[in-house]
Amino acid sequence: MRRILTSISFAMVLVAGCKAPAPPVPAPKTEPQKATYPARPSVAAPATKVFHQDEDTYTLVTKADASDDEIVAILWQFRDAAHNHSFDKLGLSQKFIDARKPIVWIHVYRGAKCANEKFTTGKYPCGASYHGAGDYTLGDYKNPLWDNGILHHENATETPLWDSNAPYTPTSSQQN
Numbered sequence: 001m002r003r004i005l006t007s008i009s010f011a012m013v014l015v016a017g018c019k020a021p022a023p024p025v026p027a028p029k030t031e032p033q034k035a036t037y038p039a040r041p042s043v044a045a046p047a048t049k050v051f052h053q054d055e056d057t058y059t060l061v062t063k064a065d066a067s068d069d070e071i072v073a074i075l076w077q078f079r080d081a082a083h084n085h086s087f088d089k090l091g092l093s094q095k096f097i098d099a100r101k102p103i104v105w106i107h108v109y110r111g112a113k114c115a116n117e118k119f120t121t122g123k124y125p126c127g128a129s130y131h132g133a134g135d136y137t138l139g140d141y142k143n144p145l146w147d148n149g150i151l152h153h154e155n156a157t158e159t160p161l162w163d164s165n166a167p168y169t170p171t172s173s174q175q176n
Contacts, residue, residue, distance in 0.1 A: 037162050038072065038151075040171070045073035048108065050091070051115040057105045058092060059118065062133075064111030068151060071134040074108055075149040075161055078136040082147055083168045102144060106136040129156065 046066050052059040062074060081087045087094040097104055109115040114131035117124050130152070137148040145168070149161035 035160070035163065038159060040076055041069035041073050043067070043069045043073050045077045046070050048074060048091070051109070051112060052119055053096075056100060056103060057107065057118075058096075059107045059109065059115055061109045061112045061115050064113070066110050066133065068153075071108060071110070072149075072151055072161060075134050075136050075151070078106055078138075079147055079149060079162070079168065080170065082138050082145070083170065097138065100139050100144075102141055103137060103139045106138075107132045108134040108136075 048060040114126035151159040
């Protein structure tokens, strides 16, 4: 009797264990989400003035009440100038830009109050955090025309303005 029960139990285990597992449910296919960038603003860029220059950096100031769109317009001007070799038209030395080794940074501040924060040796004029309104970077160690534009917000977040790895496309007015 014991053998019969053991044989029956063994048979039940075999039958139960022979069921094929349910096929795995494939994960839904999702495309990686592409980054989105703000549209190029249609406002004119306000005037800028060189506040400080050193071996690889310009620090510029613009009007204290410049809007985000105006800061973005300034940064787009730099991008256009980098690809058109026209920084001289913006009051910045094209020779200085061309001599970069291999990167040049341009920091833009709203007004002069905080613009010396990178160069001061004493108390920071606006506190210990960074107060630039926007930054433009031209060049990297692999590609001299790689560029990046960043809009900085008061809440310490930032907005990239274009895909730095995509080819530069001039506006239609620059192609004529």
